[in-house]
Amino acid sequence: MSKPKFVYVTYIRTTPEKLWAALTDPQTIRKYWFGITAQSDWQPGSPWSLKFEDGRTADSGEILEAVPGKRLVIRWRNEFKPELKAEGWSRCTMEIEMAEYYPDFGGKAAKLTISHELEGEGTKLVEAVSGGWPKILSNLKSLLETGDVAFER
């Protein structure tokens, strides 16, 4: 039996550079992540965290890989829900590619793939992020394509 893993793919009309900026800029993250934002200098080995608006830490971890415009891997642990924190470390991989497209339609798009899986045993964290990522990534897509998010909460 393979470990539970959440994988989500979305296509966004934008460039890899703008998508990378949206994934790593704290002010942009806050707009599509329901007020939560990230703190990191996005260098491999550096600490990383997600903070609520009131300053509490939602999640914490470390940047494992960072290739601007292409790939970001974060070692990630929940900090605010004891039953999720108890499951320990997870790994979140974000990959950016240019999508193939029909030039006739002019529909150039970047493909973003998010994979999130636990390092050890457990199912609760993957269940939780399975609900969260589609909302966050739908908002991110709206923000990049329209300048506004799809919804606030």
Added chain:
Amino acid sequence: MADVSKFKPKTVYVTYIDAPLEKVWRALIDPQFTRQYFFGFAIEIEPRSGGAFRLLAPDGGTHVSGEVVEWSPPHRLCVTWRVAGMKDFGELPECLVSYDIAQAGGSVQVTMTESHSWDVPDAILRGGQSGWPKILSSLKSVLETGKALSIETGMPAGFVDAVKKAVVEKPWLRSSS
């Protein structure tokens, strides 16, 4: 009518769209919309349970054919789905595709569920897992910006061979479930 209880969800994709719920429903059943976001295919659907359902290629050929299992506007549509327009694929058992549409705060949640009645190999499931994010990303763009993405369909590696193998071996005939 298909026996829905025999089908198990295998692929689920959720997206949130900033558009009125009725408009999201219309985009799923109106050929003017589907042509934009569904690789150029036009939907043809009889608006009732038991009605006929097809996706027509730009040349008029039938790409997908099936039957309406549930017609509950504007919240749920479920159809049987047989890909007739691709070599070998039409010989596989039909699957079920459902769209559930729900208000989620100021946004509309669309959940696509692809269900199968047999133990489908992962290599075949990857066909849908590759296609649905393109289709539903483009649907969201059409509704929010008026412009589709129209991404290349391209099949994932191993997909065509897996379909060929299944058509020869017909594993669904010995499925115990």
